[in-house]
Amino acid sequence: MELTEAIILSVLAASTPLLLAATGELVAERSGVLNLGVEGMMIVGAACGFGGAWLTGSIIIGALCGMFAGVLMSLLFAAMALGLAVNQVATGLALTIFGVGLSGLIGARFVGERITPAPHLHIPYVSDIPLIGRVLFGEDGFVYLSLALVVAVWWFLYRMRAGLILRACGDNHVSAHALGYPVLKIRMYAVMFGGACAGLAGAYLPLAYTPFFIPGMTAGRGWIALALTVFASWLPGRLVIGAYLFGAVTILQLHAQGAGIGIPSQFMSSLPYLATVIVLVLLSRARTGGSTAPAALGTVFVPDR
Amino acid sequence: MNRNLLGAAAALLIAGSLTSSAVAADKLKVGFIYLGPVGDLGWTYQHELARQALVKELGDKIETTFLENVPEGPDAERAVEQLVRAGNKLIFTTSFGYMDPTLKVAKKYPNVHFEHCSGYKRDNNMATYSARWYQGRYIQGEIAAKMSKAGVLGYIGSFPIPEVVSGINATMIGAQTINPNIKVKIIWVNSWFDPGKEADAAKALLDQGADIIMQHTDSPAAMQIASERGKLAFGQDSEMIKFGPKSQLTSILDTWAPYYIERVKAELDGTWKSGDVWGGLETKMFEMAPYTNMPDDVKKMAEGTQAAITAGKLHPFKCPVVGQDGKEVECKGGDHLEDSQILGMNFYVKGIDDKLPGK
Numbered sequence: 001m002e003l004t005e006a007i008i009l010s011v012l013a014a015s016t017p018l019l020l021a022a023t024g025e026l027v028a029e030r031s032g033v034l035n036l037g038v039e040g041m042m043i044v045g046a047a048c049g050f051g052g053a054w055l056t057g058s059i060i061i062g063a064l065c066g067m068f069a070g071v072l073m074s075l076l077f078a079a080m081a082l083g084l085a086v087n088q089v090a091t092g093l094a095l096t097i098f099g100v101g102l103s104g105l106i107g108a109r110f111v112g113e114r115i116t117p118a119p120h121l122h123i124p125y126v127s128d129i130p131l132i133g134r135v136l137f138g139e140d141g142f143v144y145l146s147l148a149l150v151v152a153v154w155w156f157l158y159r160m161r162a163g164l165i166l167r168a169c170g171d172n173h174v175s176a177h178a179l180g181y182p183v184l185k186i187r188m189y190a191v192m193f194g195g196a197c198a199g200l201a202g203a204y205l206p207l208a209y210t211p212f213f214i215p216g217m218t219a220g221r222g223w224i225a226l227a228l229t230v231f232a233s234w235l236p237g238r239l240v241i242g243a244y245l246f247g248a249v250t251i252l253q254l255h256a257q258g259a260g261i262g263i264p265s266q267f268m269s270s271l272p273y274l275a276t277v278i279v280l281v282l283l284s285r286a287r288t289g290g291s292t293a294p295a296a297l298g299t300v301f302v303p304d305r
Numbered sequence: 306m307n308r309n310l311l312g313a314a315a316a317l318l319i320a321g322s323l324t325s326s327a328v329a330a331d332k333l334k335v336g337f338i339y340l341g342p343v344g345d346l347g348w349t350y351q352h353e354l355a356r357q358a359l360v361k362e363l364g365d366k367i368e369t370t371f372l373e374n375v376p377e378g379p380d381a382e383r384a385v386e387q388l389v390r391a392g393n394k395l396i397f398t399t400s401f402g403y404m405d406p407t408l409k410v411a412k413k414y415p416n417v418h419f420e421h422c423s424g425y426k427r428d429n430n431m432a433t434y435s436a437r438w439y440q441g442r443y444i445q446g447e448i449a450a451k452m453s454k455a456g457v458l459g460y461i462g463s464f465p466i467p468e469v470v471s472g473i474n475a476t477m478i479g480a481q482t483i484n485p486n487i488k489v490k491i492i493w494v495n496s497w498f499d500p501g502k503e504a505d506a507a508k509a510l511l512d513q514g515a516d517i518i519m520q521h522t523d524s525p526a527a528m529q530i531a532s533e534r535g536k537l538a539f540g541q542d543s544e545m546i547k548f549g550p551k552s553q554l555t556s557i558l559d560t561w562a563p564y565y566i567e568r569v570k571a572e573l574d575g576t577w578k579s580g581d582v583w584g585g586l587e588t589k590m591f592e593m594a595p596y597t598n599m600p601d602d603v604k605k606m607a608e609g610t611q612a613a614i615t616a617g618k619l620h621p622f623k624c625p626v627v628g629q630d631g632k633e634v635e636c637k638g639g640d641h642l643e644d645s646q647i648l649g650m651n652f653y654v655k656g657i658d659d660k661l662p663g664k
Contacts, residue, residue, distance in 0.1 A: 212525065
């Protein structure tokens with residue numbers, strides 16, 4: 001029982017940054033923009049988030065700094081990929097390389113410092129119920145925020161007119177433009193939202209997960225978030241399942257090793273990725289209508305007037 | 306065009322990571338290639354500390370340059386060559402994966418001297434150096450066995466390579482001298498550096514009943530988790546007491562400074578010669594951080610063991626070494642295992658229940 005609870009708590013913590021970053025990327029991709037710079041925005045968010053929290057002593061200010069840094073990074077991307085219509089793939093990759101370097105520069109001052117991590121929720125009595133108490137009512141705020149964010153994004157995309165317009169831009173930017181919608185402006189907002197989420201996801205690492213900053217501490221989580229949006233076939237609900245599945249496989253393989261279950265660790269480390277491939281195959285087989293990707297994803301749009 | 310953009314970005318990064326001090330014509334130029342950022346608080350950080358000590362000691366006679374974040378593999382060759390072209394006469398390449406690139410450049414420039422860390426290929430102008438960390442692991446094993454209430458140690462491994470495996474074995478041999486029934490749980494994270502995953506591994510080990518955390522990965526994440534849970538742990542490469550003031554028992558500290566100073570002095574005197582140095586406590590190639598968070602008798606024991614190893618009276622791999630299969634390992638080095646057996650170690654010793662990956 002105790003072990004089950006411990007495993008679930010670890011899974012929640014491991015999945016949260018993936019879910020946050022993937023939610024932001026999902027919105028950006030739904031508007032038709034493929035931003036491969038998630039890793040770069042995350043790591044800059046981690047550096048600025050830690051910096052903010054360390055200087056002010058406030059986790060919330062740290063989280064805001066991380067989000068703000070992510071937005072600034074995404075604006076750089078927007079200026080290139082939307083404003084100047086540069087190839088999105090190249091710009092996104094460059095943003096990641098740039099972000100890794102920049103975060104090292106920003107974070108150099110904070111290396112070796114430590115902060116008090118984000119507090120865990122504690123409701124008297126309720127949080128003390130075995131298993132469900134700790135799991136449902138005893139996590140740090142980021143965990144609940146990430147889930148609320150997914151619900152909000154779902155509501156926005158499928159229940160609000162603005163969400164419908166955003167999806168229209170992602171599926172057919174020419175038609176959306178012809179109908180008079182400012183495609184580039186809408187895409188810029190979507191990219192900025194993606195940046196804020198990636199920045200927050202990055203900030204989660206030094207603020208709650210491992211409360212210190214080290215260059216390169218995102219260690220590829222941005223790329224996993226990118227894979228998750230594909231895994232989820234651009235649907236917010238599946239994103240939650242995917243993120244927790246990824247987190248669960250990662251944590252369970254560590255526990256399996258500790259328990260001495262004789263499966264090669266290299267194989268188990270690759271399990272989450274194997275799971276992605278299998279799900280992708282299943283999804284594409286189950287559908288007859290072809291790809292579920294936004295039709296205009298990754299294409300450059302230049303308004304003709 | 307896309308490729309140009311990427312290339313430009315990469316060039317910018319490389320240019321940005323190049324730092325150099327003021328130029329003087331007759332000073333000896335010494336170059337360093339680092340794997341990680343200088344602020345990684347582990348492996349690269351310790352090399353950087355040694356470089357700073359070198360500058361402090363011989364700063365009036367030398368000028369140093371370093372390139373950080375240089376990936377292992379073919380790219381490293383360009384970085385090494387860049388240092389040669391910039392006029393560096395002695396170049397330290399500080400990671401195992403720089404072995405072949407360094408050798409290639411060394412063959413091209415016979416008048417430049419190279420020092421490669423932790424590899425096994427050498428040339429007339431390319432020396433190698435490394436440290437006998439397993440000595441420190443043996444001491445840690447003894448301490449761990451004394452301090453563990455559960456009798457279960459948690460070990461976070463990076464990759465199942467001989468250096469890491471010999472560390473696990475030395476730990477267990479040391480621990481068994483105190484508690485013959487000691488158990489170890491091993492988790493491989495298949496990465497040198499992933500703070501999140503290292504933290505998750507530490508949590509998993511503690512959740513499964515281990516009460517001492519040992520690691521062969523580079524970040525202080527595991528130490529921080531141990532601290533959070535009020536458990537004990539050992540640091541790695543670097544002083545990590547800041548992340549676990551009430552948790553760190555000791556830490557193996559890479560201290561490259563004496564070696565770097567000695568080699569640069571030799572270069573200045575014109576007496577530099579290629580060779581292989583595999584130093585341990587006896588040559589201060591590494592040190593043990595202060596023994597903290599343990600009772601005096603344990604501390605005394607650890608200091609005693611350290612003194613015995615330093616004096617050459619105790620060898621962690623003294624024969625007989627019994628493998629997992631219960632058979633004695635051939636004793637090639639007289640009364641202890643030969644260096645080559647330690648450098649190529651690919652078996653677990655008796656008492657480890659786990660299976661070595663790939664075996």
